[in-house]
Amino acid sequence: MKLKSGIILGLLAIGGMAIAQGLVSVKIKGSDTVLPLAQKVSENYMKAHPGSKITVIGGGSGVGIAALMDGTTDVAMSSRKIKMSEKMKLQEAGKNTKEVIIANDALAVVVNTGNKVSRLTREQLEGIYTGKIKNWNEVGGDDAKIIVYSRESSSGTYDFFKEHVMSNKNYASSVLNMPATGAIIQSVSQTKGALAYVGLAYIEKDVKALSVSYDKGKTYTMPSVANAQNKTYPIVRPLYYYYTSTVEKNIKPYIDYILSAEGQKTVLAVGYVPLTK
């Protein structure tokens, strides 16, 4: 008995110290887009605070928020804002959620390096992805069929692009769906008439990024970290952490770390756009 209570007391003491030193024990689940960032940040955090235990699991934004509802995760990472319907369900379950933006991600529209088109408007992109525009000569290019690539419908990127660029219309069924961004880059680099969207971090010399206009062609902006940060580049989405207010105290040091200058350095290193102060 004595021994047992001694152990408990000891554990309590360690626990007390733990909170003081910024040790956290947290489960994070959700978006595969946020996954690499969350992993890297958590790794760094655990290195700086030995004894912390952060588990990061992917699965998709929807999966993460669903896990938050049934209490199987402490934090849901999401590449889109929580939906009204999800917010309502969480509220029904009696959970008050907090939202924090941990970084931004810019989507770049890319084409084959041999393509002479270097800029498109949002309306043109919508036309191409919904199947109304089919030939490059309709948007100032050569007479060639536009081969449209997209991520699989299960990805948050697919939804984001649909909402922000295609004004919520459905993709044309002739759009080619690729299982991963790596496969998209490979295909665009070897297909002359290709058009696709990828995360900013994936732009490389094998593909050409286009400048995009959201004001019907008055100004075009190239995708870059700087342009995304000063908000001149339009296709930018925030990456979120959602958590219930009950765990807020426990994970605060971790959240603070992500938002700190050091945490944001990791954001840049992973290929996302750091938050502006």
Add this chain to the structure above:
Amino acid sequence: MNKRILKRYFEKFIESGLMMSSLVTSITVLLIVIFLFKEGFTLFNRSPIEKGMVMVVNKSNPVNALDAAEIKQIFDQQSTHWSDFKGTSDSIQLFRIDEIGNYYTDEQIGENFENIPVLLSRLLDSIPNMVAYVPQKYTQSGFRGKVLTVKAISLSQFLFGTQWFPSAQPAAQVGIMPLLLGTLWVSLIAILIALPFGLATAIYMAEIAHKRTRNLLKPVIELLAGIPSVVYGFFGLVIVVPEIQRLFNLPVGESALAGSIILAIMALPTIISISEDALRSTPRAMREASLALGATKWQTIARVVIPYSSSGITAGAILGIGRAVGETMAVIMVTGNAAVIPHSILEPVRTIPATIAAELGEAPQDSVHFKALFALGCVLFLFTSVINIIVAYISRKRK
């Protein structure tokens, strides 16, 4: 004496152990099949829109019911006037619940969304040509609009529908025609490519090659079966796809043909080893009788050995098709996965296994999308079962 009894018990024990494992295996298989069909069949007679959501319009709107395809047309703004659906000549105004912030402030909505039903009624009153996609619970107390009936998904819509947009909001489109044709198309061409090659190799190995050559060739071909399919897929994407694009001067190389070539390579080991076994099982007496009658070696192969083993060869070919039909990872990487009905082998296609693999992870459980994927699994299962039954029938005929 004692020892003998012990031995007998031991044998009994082993026997029952063997019986149990076969029982467990059969029950597992049976349970999986039951589970698959139970999940799959709940797709039908279900509303294509998300549970707990409804479509509402102004009371004065003459339109009462819409089906999934019509809802998609409206929300994709392809149909922009109510007259398309036997309504008034007004244009259609769209509203999703997430847009309520564009019309009313947070304060008006209330902290717990308690004012939404009233605001919704007010909105529909002020914009009579609006169609709104909203949660059902906001249409109960004090709501003045009309709830539209949404027609349920039917078996014929599922089998013959040409639109596969299972995650479309508000209404899921679950027509599997393009996927079904894509799968058949890719597998059929794969077998057309694999059969001549496979048969030629099998004949060479069984009849012509020296024992040493065969001993070298056989493990190499078996090695083909051991390569992970994702490696085939990557090989296809980097080598086969650009080559096809260059050869046929196509705008895009991801096509049914690329998938077929990869699948053909993957089906080769099955076809070769089964056909070779069949060829080698031709009785020596028949072969020698043919040679003794003065037939050349080639005549013997063509007229005696191949006809004798034709059922074995057919079984091999059909098993090869079975492998091709169910293959997932290699196909997902090279066929482009566009859910369109294929008109030529040089166009992108989307197959059933690729669709299930790509979409199941993110489909919300219990949603129309989730059930539709299970129903797809049922279709695939029926397909491969038919293939297996044919193989069993042909092999039985052989005896």
